[in-house]
Amino acid sequence: MSNSVRRALITGITGQDGAYLSRLLLEKGYEVFGLLARRGTDTTWRLRELGVAAEIRLIDGDLLDLSSLIRALEISRASEVYNLGAQSFVGTSWQQPLLTAQVNGQGAINVLEAVRLVNRDARFYQASTSEMFGLAQSPEQNEGTPFHPRSPYGVSKLMAHWATVNYRESHGLHASSGILFNHESPLRGLEFVTRKITHAACAIKNGRQAKLYLGNLDAKRDWGFAGDYVEAMWAMLQQPKPDDYVVATGVATSVREFCRLAFERVGLDYAQYVEIDPGLFRPAEVEFLLGDSTKARSRLSWKPKTSLPELIAMMVDADVRRQTK
């Protein structure tokens, strides 16, 4: 292992963002290590789909086990640590508020502690979220917008966000927080609304599914492409000073409009197939999110490259390919 090679450790490497970030870092010449939480089934399909699985070194560990994180930092000798691991589904966070708090909140502090104990010079990235704005206090949200989380998920992420700020301020760590708005891709989990829609549009077109049941169609989100967003994560850790950055497209679209565009891509009218299931409404909804990423655009020279229609086409076409295999 040469000392000149840059090494990164990613928690949540088997998730959507973990896969895209792995590919980006490998392209940049990094050695990539990933924390692998033991599950009953194989969780590495995204890494295989992007063709990067063979190049990554997986280290067994869990965000709830500090000793495993210390070990992962020692083995990897990482100079950049990306904490992407989370119970990331907002809906589930009402059913599992304590697990969500532990994995997302305490888990982030465990990673920060491991960095502090093993290598204080390692740079740290925290996967913060627009869900922290929740009941948004201004029509466009930026780094100065007050937080008002609306779910146990949002609350847990706020803990991790402030812990990141606190380790920066009290221990001098190079710890940055990326406040990322929703980002999607063909690798998105099926529980999230965008992939649920693109998957169903294809299944309905193929005659495998009759209807699509959804909750609140009027919620609006600022949706971007995950492949673009991981570039901002990396750019944050290349800055001389750690900081917080909002990453977003600046375009808000309703779930209803997302449905219309996705079904249109397969030649169907969504209104004939989408039904409302009141059970899918959330106890407290985030109705509207729209990000102002001026700071990331000027300081990181970052901007999204993929429009929403392009993203939807990419997701629908991938589901068509998968379902016609």
Ligand code: NDP
């Ligand atoms: P995913 O849900 O796709 O991935 C989550 C990852 O966390 C998986 O690899 C999962 O492993 C891992 N994980 C869960 N619990 C643990 C644990 N106890 N120990 C170790 N690993 C664990 O999320 P995304 O890739 O979409 O998001 C990445 C991060 O960014 C998350 O923290 C999310 O909250 C945050 N975020 C995401 C946004 C988005 O729109 N995608 C927007 C803003 C923030 P396994 O596969 O084994 O379950």
Ligand code: GDR
């Ligand atoms: P979100 O994403 O909660 O924004 O969190 P999700 O796709 O789950 O919901 C977006 C909006 O769609 C509405 N909705 C439905 N959602 C789901 N999942 N299923 C449905 O059937 C449905 N019908 C309507 C929701 O009510 C909501 O308003 C995502 C996650 O990736 C988080 O980890 C991340 O932090 C945020 O994005 C930014």
